[in-house]
Structures are given as C-alpha cells and as structure tokens.
Amino acid sequence: MTIEEIRNEIDLLDSRIISLIAERQAIAGRMAHEKYLAGLPVRDEGRREALLDRVFNEAVEQNIDPVMVRRIFEILMDMSEERQHECIGEGNLP
Template identity: 35%
Template sequence: MTIDDIRKRIDLMDDVLLRIFNERARLALQIGHIKKGLDLPVYDPSREKRIFTRMKGENPGPLDDGAIVRLFERVVDESRRLERIMSQAEGNEDVNNY
C-alpha cells in the first residue's frame, strides 16, 4: 500500500466517524429532551464514568486507555453542550408561548 492508499482509507473512516458523531449527537439531544421533561440534570457523572469504564474494557488498542478516555470525554462533553443548548432554547420557547 502507498501513503495515498492509506490516506484514502483514513478519509473513508473519517466520513464514517462524522456520520457516527452526528448520529450520537442526535440521540443525545433526544435524551436531553426526555431529561428536560423529567426535570433531570443534563450532567450525569455516574453515566459518564460507566461510558469511560466500558470503553476502556472494550479497547483493543493500539490507543491506550488514557487516549480512549480523552476521546470519549470530548464526545460526551460535546453531547452535554448540545443538550444544554437545546434545553435553553426550549426554555426560551416556553417563555415566549405565554
């Protein structure tokens, strides 16, 4: 394989990751909507800890567990940010509807 061949494979994988990240974000927004209706907090540290523990347990390498946790911390952090934005936007709509 040449460098260009490998880069093409990386580009294809990046495309898949992009779709996966956005689908995960859509699901997180659905959870955020449910949490808002149940008056639950956006931040659930025990859930995040379970995610990181599970991902470390599933990690085949070559990335070490620290790298996996850092990557998932970013993914979870962005999901939480989206949930907060959605929650604030819905709160503004509620105020505007009265």
C-alpha cells in the same frame, strides 16, 4: 498499497467517524428532551464514570491506548452535554 491509497482509506474512515459523531449528537438531542420532561440535569456523573470505565476496558481488549480512548469519550460526552444544554435553551451559543 501506496501512501496515497492508505490516506484515502483513512479519509473514508474519518468521514464515517464524523457521521457517527453526528448520529451521537442527534441522540443527545433526544436525551435532552426526555431529561427536560423528567426534570433531570444534563450531567450524570455516575453514567459518565460507567461509560468511561467501559470504553477503557474495550480499548484494552482491542489493544489500543485506553487512556487516549478515554479522553476521546470525555470530549464526546462534553459535546453531548453542550448539545443538550442548547436543546433546552441553556446553551452558550449566540
């Protein structure tokens, strides 16, 4: 395989990752609605920690850097919380 072909493979995979992130953000919007109705705060520290532990362990099983994977999911959850705040009218965006 050439470098160009391998880069194309990476590009395709990156597009799939972005689609999955968009899907995750859409779910965050639904979560915001349910939390708003239930009177619950957006942030749930217990859930965050449980999720970070789970992805850390899954990364170890798959032989990829668990600390980096944890960081990625911290960012994903921050994005999700930002979306949830926007959905319930507490966003920082103009």
